[in-house]
Amino acid sequence: MSVDASLRRRSRGRQPARQGMFLVANAALLDALFFVGAVAVWPLYRDRAFLVLVTAALILAHLIAYAGLRRRWSGWWVALAAIGVYVVAGVPLAAPGALSRPDTLVPSLLGVLTAPVTGWKDLLTLELPLGSYQATLAPALLLFLGIPVAALSLAWRARRLWVLAAPLGLGLTVFGVLFGARTLSAPLVAGTRLTGAVEMFAGASALLLALVYTVWRTQYERRRAVRAAEDASGVRATGRTGSALAGRTTIAAGMLAAAMAAGVALAPWALAGQPRDVLRAGVDPRVELAGQLSPLSQFRQFFSDDSFDTVMFTVDGASGADRVRLATLSYFDGRVARVIDPAAGVSDQTTAFVRVPAELPAPADTVPTTADVRIGAYQGVWVPTVGSLTAIAFDGGTGGGRADGFFYNAQTRMGIALPAPGLREGVSYRQQAAIDDDPPALATLTPGRDTPQQDPALVPESLIAWIAAQDAPAAGAGLELLIDRLRARGLLSHALTVDPVEPPQWAAALGDYAFEPSRAGHSTDRIDQLFTALLDRQNDVGGSDSTALVAAPGDDEQFAVAASLIADQLGFASRIVVGARLNDAADPADTPFCVGGACTGGDMSAWIEVQDASGVWVPVDVTPQHAVGVTPDLEQRRDPRNPTEVREEVAEPVLPADADPADSGDRDDDEQTSGPDLSTLWTVLRVTGITVLGLLILFGPFALVVVLKLLRRRSRRTAPDPVARVTGGWDEYVDTAVDHGYPPPGTHTRTELAARYAGDDGAGSGRVLAEWADRSVFAETPPDPADGDRFWEIVEAERERFAGLGGRWERLRARLSLRSLLPQGTRRRERGGSTGGPRGRR
Structure with a gap:
């Protein structure tokens, strides 16, 4: 009794340490997954404020999850605590700029509160990187606080739903991919051309960490179940031998390495030249621009008597800038020059207008400048800008609304102001710009x-x-x-x-x-x-x-x-x-210019x-x-020529250029037959190939295991030697039991194995198979060929019995198990152990 009491006291002493290691191991693996998610989201912000937010959000998430564990809070109380922390920490973390500007404190708080519903629009319509503009960090705070709280709570407290912790952690990486840029990262890594290296690292690392966590937790639950069985029965189970563990680890690592190598080698080829389909690609003010007349068609309106001497807008400052731009027209369809190409997709960067965050990066070989612009009689959606815009700030009480309606295209250096409130007389703004430094001569x-x-x-x-x-x-x-x-x-x-x-x-x-x-x-x-x-x-x-x-x-x-x-x-x-x-x-053609920065229609x-x-x-x-x-x-x-006298009372008015049907509107392209168009077929073949390749990488290793077992069973059943057919049937019976979690044969006789594999109730025909196999091997006369067929019928019945002992997932796990594929030397009999029942399902 004293010995048992001592063992119980020692076991109770180990419980707190064991539980502490359990909490730390779960948190460490999940934190690594959260870190990869932060790497995937970093290109959206590229600001130190994001790093501070992630660090603080993860610390707060751990504290909330641990408090819920210690105080045994229900899921609702944990959610309420997370919401409260989000509201309190929202402005300092998600809108740090509001702390230095009290007038923006209330709008920033409203932005934080409405971010779960409306904040996603800002992420999709603002140009990257977002920085700490307004409350654009609020969705990141919501995710980096809410997802870790949920994942850690499930990992620490749930007995079965812990399997959802890793998929929740993957949500951060998915967020970075879906809300990321339209283009992949730089294709060069350490001098090696590798398309989408950052995206590949984030995706592969996230999946690998999720897999590692799931495997570790599965093994932990298995060991915990074994310890519970030992405490209940008093029988001590031995662990898996080192050679068996090394074999399983080697096979698993080899399969992962092969899949990763294939993905790294083939993914750049599959992605080269392909647009990146993200949510941002579908958000574009193209519909608004499609209804606008070409600004070149309206050019002569500036030279009417009503506009010629009227100040359209005034540009002050702009040191080093020699031009102010209204619109850039990159497409000509034979009728009009257009800002956007109607035939281009939304992924075309020359037609992609996005909202401007706090700051845009300046192009190379440029010098900074600042321009103060004030709108006069000018009306239109095209915003006067100088150089390459890096930041813009609208003045007045409606400046925030105009900032929300301002869109910019960095490639064409053109900005647009969508209606409500849009541009009108008296609107002013300050533009930070980058001017080309000494452009080359023509x-x-x-x-x-x-x-x-x-x-x-x-x-x-x-x-x-x-x-x-x-x-x-x-x-x-x-x-x-x-x-x-x-x-x-x-x-x-x-x-x-x-x-x-x-x-x-x-x-x-x-x-x-x-x-x-x-x-x-x-x-x-x-x-x-x-x-x-x-x-x-x-x-x-x-x-x-x-x-x-x-x-x-x-x-x-x-x-x-x-x-x-x-x-x-x-x-x-x-x-x-x-x-x-x-x-x-000093242009020889005397091109007009704005005197004193006041630009008139002329x-x-x-x-x-x-x-x-x-x-x-x-x-x-x-x-x-x-x-x-x-x-x-x-x-x-x-x-x-015969001159024609124009009489005013019968003269027909000439339509202006912007309303001339010959110079505007959509053009119906004539259909031309130039042979079969194989572009669609190539696209279908490429997409099909990439899809099949992805399926092979994901499910190929599992399919390989099933095929190997099928070929092995067929080879045993169709052996020409009757003795080989019977012994092959016995091996199939043993391998099926091993795959279903029973211990390997070791040095047991066939009769002993049949008794172990029969279970506590003694069900099955294993003893018949054992006796039949022994007689076939040791008898003086070989068995009849028909005996082999009857032997395999019993083997198939036993395989069905093993499959019926567990549920659907147990049957699938047995089919994909690698235990029976290991060499016989690595499947030694485990020492100690019970006399029956599966030992692999812990």
Whole structure:
């Protein structure tokens, strides 16, 4: 009795230490999983405030879960405690900027309280990284507090639902993936090209840690059940031999290593060039922009008498900036130049407008500057900006609402203000910007491709013929020559007709100016008309004197499209920009500029930007000259025209450019048959291949185990030797029992094994199999072939009996068990142990 009492006291003394190790081990493995989740979420914020939040949230989560364990709180009380901590710590952790600005304290608290419902929109519509902008850290606080509290509570307290702890921890990594950027991380790791290295590390590490935790906890529960059985029965069980454990560990590690190696080798190939489908890719103000008219089609409205001398907006500061941008038009469909490509998907970065967080990173080789902008008579969704925007702050009581409606595209350097409240007279904001430091000269640029990118059907033949007639060199020198000749041989004209008695303000401001009518619009037909006139003039007059070759009236609307198409023909990526110059660049064509930062309608212009092979965008002015008019020689060589007297009472109004059906609206592309399109088939094959590869990586090892056992059983059952068929049937019976958790055969005889595998109730036909197998092996005469078939019928019945002893999961685990596949040397008889019953299910 004294010995038993001593053992019980020693067992009770070990309980607190054992429980403490249990809590620490669970927390350590789950904390590693939470850390990987923080790595996956880090690209969303990239701010020290996020690191402080994660650290504090995990500490608070451990305290809440431990308090619930010690005080035996129900799940509802634990949830209420977590909610209370979230509300109290929300502003200091999720909106740290509000602590230094008392006027934003209440809005920040409301942002924290509404984050579980509305905070996700900010994560999807703001440009990355988010930093600590407003209350964008609130969703992260909610997840890094709520998920660890739930996972730790389940791991420490639940007897069966602990299996949900690891999947909950994976939720943090899933959050980082779904709300992450549209593009993968940098493809270089330690000098090795590896696409999506950060994402691959986060995903693989999270899955591996979840698997390690599940395996460790399963083994712990098994050992705990064995200890309980030992305490109840008084029979001490021995552990698994080192060789068996080493074999199982080696096989499992090999399978994991093979799967990881296959994933690392094949994932970059599968992901290369593919868009990343995340939630952010589906949130875009494209619908709002699709309803907006092209800003280039509205260009001539700035030169009406109502707008010509009216201040549209004022730009103060902006040291080093020489231009202010309204809109960037990167697409030309033959009718209008557009901001977005209607045929492009939402993953196209040139059409992706997102909200701006606290700060955007500045591009390389730029210098910072600050511009204060005040809106005057200007109206529209296109926001005046200088350089590359890094931060913007709207003034006034409605500044927060305007910040929420402001979207920006970093690639095109263009911002838009969606309605309510949008831009209106009196709105002001301060913009932090990055200005290109000393951009290269046009003549030194190198094209990034060898062939044009524009659809040949949208390029007038007259443009190609005019380029060929100039005999210009290649690259930037040729582009500079062509643009100079285009501007010098054009004539500035903003209207189709003018009153010669009272000319419009724009014409009067040009001084000694000979007006020539020019049609609005910039469709392919209008550009063809421009270059046809230039070719006709050059063919008639000859020579290279541009003053004698002036023949194409128009303005920036037509000449910007013409110059963009020329750049495309020379291999340069190009885009059109509508905006204004902030200073006088001593341009020979006298391009207007904003005097003192006050930009009037007459100061507006359009230019193009061409991209060098290095990726730098260089602005190029395209405004035609106005000093030299169209010479009369061309008029004398033309066929006589019958003048038509225009009577005001019967005259039909000419639709402005923005409402001209020929220059706006959607274009129905003509269907062309150019052979079978195999792109869809390739996409289907690629997606199918990637899917099959993923399934093989996930389920291939399990399928391999099942196939190996099936082939082994078939080989034993179809053995040509009757003795081999019987002994193979006995081995199948033993392997089935081992896979179902019974101890390996060791040195037991067949009869002893049959008694052990029969269980406490003695059910089954194991004894019959044992006697039959012994007789077949030791008898003088071999068994009849028909005896082998009957022996295997009994074996199949025994296999069904073993399968019926447990539930569905036990049957699946037996089918995937590796115990029977181990060499016989590693399946030694365990010492001690009971005389029956499965020992593998602890």
